Amino acid sequence: MIYRIADNIICPLGGTSEAVYEAMLAGKSSSRLHEGEEGGLEPYFASVFEKDLQFAEVPTETDGMTRLETLMACSVDRALKQLADNGYAGLDPSSPRVLFIISTTKGNIGLLKHEDGFSKDERLLLSHSADVLRRRFSNPNRPLTVSNACISGLSAQIVADRQLSGGKYDFAVVVGADLLCPFIISGFQSFKALSRERARSFDASRDGLNLGEAAATLVFASREAARKVGTAAGLNGKYLALAAGAIANDATHISAPSRTGEGLFRTLDRIKPALEGHKAGLICAHGTATAYNDAMEAVAISRASLDGIPVNSLKGYIGHTLGAAGVVETVVSMYEMCYGNILPVPGYHENGVPVALDVVSSPRAFEGDAFIKTVSGFGGCNASAVFVAGNESGFVIGHNVNGMEAETVQESVQEPVRTRIAASLRTEASGTSPNDMYRRLGIDYPKFFKMDMLSRLGFAVAEQLLGDYDGDLDDAAIILAGRHASLDDDVKYLSTIAxxxxxxxxxxFVYTLANIVAGEIAIRHGMHGETTFYIADSYDAGWMESEAERIIAEGKSSRVLFGWLDWYDGEGTAELSLMERTCKPND
Incomplete structure (x- = not known):
């Protein structure tokens, strides 16, 4: 359990979390129809930063920072200012006890140019933006960059929970950001996923999603650090904690959600115990207003027996903000809970999903002390988290939480779990060698040659490790890291919109997300555990191995496939290992 102590949102509705929440409460939306003048773009409905939106001083590029990086830095500055204004000045972002975690899907992809080919522009590397932010705040630690499609923002918070629970850090600064450009817009249009009207999540007449731009920050503290922050952590007199989070894969398809909601159901089922002693007043759903996503979410929520909880989605206010969405929507949900108002789903009139949900169609009072946030994305990935609220004595000083004894909310102490590396493989690849690896395996998997080269390399190496493995992989997790993410495929996709x-x-376009390779491996081997992709300049094998151990120790998976996977401009490296639990906790 980790504790929210500060937050910020910068989006076309406002420059602070409070301003954004109040604008939504007033029924405002920053989305509008754009004509799509550039290239071959069709008209699309989106929320973008525009000159006539003078809600705040939206920063321009400064000190060699791109607009995305400047927005992220501004969001962090405002979150830290909020904390200081509330009475706590003890968070020094340059401290080694502070970790920065960045969530983005495409980073500075708008800088990629047709004429550059396989560009060497370092700004295109997602880890570059993370390092720029780290240096902006003089932080000595290597930042973590999570690029997990549309679940990135919530994934980053779950990763923050793991890092703070490990004891090495006191604070985690989670920053999510993405900006729109023709690359992104054209890709979603190629899937016929965008609406030309305001998104109507879960409604029978919904016809697609809206996109949006944002940068958002959540600052979390460990329990001991939150005690020191004290009352400055309060939000309208309440104190908030991330009580539980889970990530799971559908293991069915890389671009279509499971019809049974398998991955999302598994995440909801895992986090439900954290609701014991609490009343959930809201499920803030992903709610993209696409036909398949909303139907899948409804099925998953019903399977988890949570369909009696009020449901909303925020896409109709600010669009889908991609890597920022999980952060933005968590923050807004916190304000809904602490100020007692549930925001309605714009344009919702008639149930349009297989299982009727309690979709909030008009302003309603928030009744409860907990909410659930859900997200889903390409690559079959899903994440859910429970956030709970309490009074000062329960969350900051540690006496009781809404009548619950403090022992019930303290971080669990796991018994040592024994693990071992069951298999490892490292290989260098170039040209078409991943194809040769596949052919030598002697398997028939027709989809292989439809994959991008990063996925082919990962698939072929994983097949060598897992093809004859006789252990149960149903709950197995996949955590990978790489330097270039999907940049190789980005270059190729860009040529289709010249x-x-x-x-x-x-x-x-679907392969312009780094985490897709994990989805391909999960589908092949029926792996429904966590799938997460980190971006880094180089491979930190010790850190990745410790992450695998944490996932197993938490009881979320009994096996973890982990390692380094990178491919760019005809050259690649794969270094994968399979870790397995050799005994259960308390055995």
């Missing part, structure tokens, strides 16, 4: 040669390919 001026005068505009034919955006959904088959290419």
């Amino acid at each position: 001026p005068g040669n505009y034919y955006p390919s959904p088959a290419l």
Whole structure:
């Protein structure tokens, strides 16, 4: 359990979390129809930063920082200012006890140019933006960059929980951000996923999602650090904690959600125990207003027996903000809980999903002391988390939480769990060698040659480790890291939207997300555990191994496939290992 002590949102609705929440409460939306003048873009409905939105001083590029990086830095500055204004000045972002965690899907992808080919521009590396932010605040630690499609923002918070629970850090600064550009917009249009009207999540007439731009920050503290922060951590007199989080994969398809909601159901089932002693007043759903996502979420929520809880989605206010979404929507939900008002789903009139949910269609009082946040994304990934609220004595000083004894909310102390590396493989690859690896395996998997080269390399190496493995992989997790993410496929996709040669390919666009390779491996081997992709300049094998051990120690998976996977401009490296539990806790 970790504790929220500060937050910020910068989006076209406002420059602070409070301003954004109040604008939503007033029924305002920053989304509008854009004509799609650039290239071959069709008209689309989106929330973007515009000159006439003078809600705050939206920073421009300064000190060599891109607009995305400047927005992230501004969001962190405002979160830290909020904390200081509330009476706590003891969080020094340059301290080794502070960790920065960045969530983004495409980073500075708008800087990629047709004429550059396989660009060497370091700004295109997601880890570059993370390092720029780290240096901006003189932080000595290597930042973590999570690129997990649309679940990135909530994934980053779950990762923060693991890091703070490990005891090495007192504070985690989670920053999510993405900006729109023709690359991103054309990709979603290639899937026919965008609406030309305001998104109507869960409604029978919904016809697609809206996109949006944002940067948002959540600052979390360990229990001991939160005690020191004291009353400065309060939000309208309440104190908030991330009580439980889970990530799981559908293991069915890389671009379509499971019809049974398998992955999301598993995450909800895992976090439900954290609701004991609490009343959930809201499920803030992903609610993209696409046909399949909303239907899948409804099925998963019903399977988890949570369909009696009020449900909303925020996409109709600010669009889908991609890597920022999980952070933005968590923050807004915190304000809903602490100020006692549930925001309605804009445009919702008639149930349009297989299982009827209690979709909030008009302003309603928030009744309870907990909420659930859900997200889903390409690659079959899903995440859910429970956030709980309490009074000062329960969350900061540690006496009781809404009548519960403090012992019930303290971080659990796991008995040592024995693990071993069951298999490892390292290989260098170039040209078409991943294809040769596949052919030598002697298997028939027709989809292999539809994959991008990063996925082919990962698939072929994973097959060598897992093909004859006789252990149960159903709950197995996959955590990978790489330097170039999907940049190799980004270059190839960009060629399909060149001026005068505009034919955006959904088959290419889906692979412009680094985590897709984990989804491909999960599908092949029926792995429903966590799938997470980190971006880093180099491989920290010790850290990745410790992350695998943490996942097993938490009881979320009995096996973890982990390692380094990178491919760019015809050259690649794979170094994968399979860790397995050799005994259960308390055996």
